[in-house]
Amino acid sequence: MGRLDERVAIVTGAGRGVGRAHALALASEGAAVIVNDLGGTARGEGSDPTPAQEVVAEIEAAGGRAVANSADVSDWEASGEMVRHAIGTYGRLDVLVNNAGILRDRSIANMSEDEWDVVVAVHLKGHGATMHHACRYWREQSKAGEAVDAAIINTTSVSGILGQFGQTNYGAAKAGIAALTVIGQLEMERFGVRVNCIAPYARTRLTGMPGPTSDDFDALDPSNIAPFVAYLASPGCPMKGKVFFVHGGTIQLARPWNLAESINKDGRWEVDELFEAAAPLADIDVAPRMPA
Numbered sequence: 676m677g678r679l680d681e682r683v684a685i686v687t688g689a690g691r692g693v694g695r696a697h698a699l700a701l702a703s704e705g706a707a708v709i710v711n712d713l714g715g716t717a718r719g720e721g722s723d724p725t726p727a728q729e730v731v732a733e734i735e736a737a738g739g740r741a742v743a744n745s746a747d748v749s750d751w752e753a754s755g756e757m758v759r760h761a762i763g764t765y766g767r768l769d770v771l772v773n774n775a776g777i778l779r780d781r782s783i784a785n786m787s788e789d790e791w792d793v794v795v796a797v798h799l800k801g802h803g804a805t806m807h808h809a810c811r812y813w814r815e816q817s818k819a820g821e822a823v824d825a826a827i828i829n830t831t832s833v834s835g836i837l838g839q840f841g842q843t844n845y846g847a848a849k850a851g852i853a854a855l856t857v858i859g860q861l862e863m864e865r866f867g868v869r870v871n872c873i874a875p876y877a878r879t880r881l882t883g884m885p886g887p888t889s890d891d892f893d894a895l896d897p898s899n900i901a902p903f904v905a906y907l908a909s910p911g912c913p914m915k916g917k918v919f920f921v922h923g924g925t926i927q928l929a930r931p932w933n934l935a936e937s938i939n940k941d942g943r944w945e946v947d948e949l950f951e952a953a954a955p956l957a958d959i960d961v962a963p964r965m966p967a
């Protein structure tokens with residue numbers, strides 16, 4: 676008996692890296708998995724169906740159920756086709772793991788329009804498009820009287836929730852994904868959908884970290900992230916609208932943007948008086964804290 680028996684899950688960008696590990700873990704817990712991957716380069720160039728097919732073969736060899744899907748998640752219609760692919764193949768959809776991603780790092784002053792557009796499209800639109808189609812399906816199920824117990828797991832980054840130099844395109848998209856998670860939860864809770872988000876940290880082609888140098892626990896293994904994703908995907912999981920930093924054996928809850936000290940006046944401020952009244956706000960330390 677697995678935690679995800681009878682459940683059907685889509686994992687985007689599941690041909691490599693942390694997405695591949697998510698797909699293997701969900702399948703080993705009993706889910707039928709739509710292994711989505713466009714198969715391009717880390718910069719988002721080209722396409723190749725092989726990575727997704729290889730993960731499907733791995734899942735099947737381990738006795739699981741999976742089917743490959745090569746939709747580009749930044750394509751609104753193709754994302755709809757992927758949701759229909761899941762429902763057409765396995766009769767239902769219960770879990771959506773939005774993970775596909777690329778990088779085109781550049782400081783804002785040097786950024787090209789294309790570098791901006793393609794990164795925001797794959798990450799932010801790639802999450803919004805799949806969520807739109809899956810949420811329409813779950814809303815219909817709920818309105819038809821079905822008991823919906825669905826889960827969305829989105830993928831943000833330390834760059835999106837704390838900020839990282841040289842990643843304005845990526846970090847802005849990832850911050851948007853954290854907001855999409857919080858708002859998605861507000862909108863979809865009444866239809867039986869939980870929406871959570873992870874910021875993983877692991878060795879993949881995107882991070883290019885060196886391999887393990889000892890037989891000790893490998894905290895950078897991308898497979899370390901997957902059990903928490905399987906947990907978030909499971910019926911009975913209590914998490915709703917939350918964002919977590921996940922690395923090795925650490926699962927750390929993130930606090931969203933919060934309001935701090937204020938200055939107040941019974942009326943509209945004059946610019947000149949703000950030079951004095953607002954000055955103390957400049958000295959309050961609200962700098963984000965990087966995880967240890």
Ligand SMILES: NC(=O)c1ccc[n+]([C@@H]2O[C@H](COP(=O)([O-])OP(=O)(O)OC[C@H]3O[C@@H](n4cnc5c(N)ncnc54)[C@H](O)[C@@H]3O)[C@@H](O)[C@H]2O)c1
Binds near residue numbers: 693749832875880
């Ligand atoms: N590895 C980390 O430490 C880390 C840190 C923070 C966030 N992330 C996020 O985790 C996710 C997975 O990254 P990874 O490190 O495993 O990278 P990866 O390159 O190993 O895997 C990403 C996969 O997404 C696929 N993909 C890219 N664009 C796609 C599209 N338009 N449609 C469908 N598939 C597409 C790629 O082909 C690739 O197989 C990304 O969203 C990334 O931003 C990773």
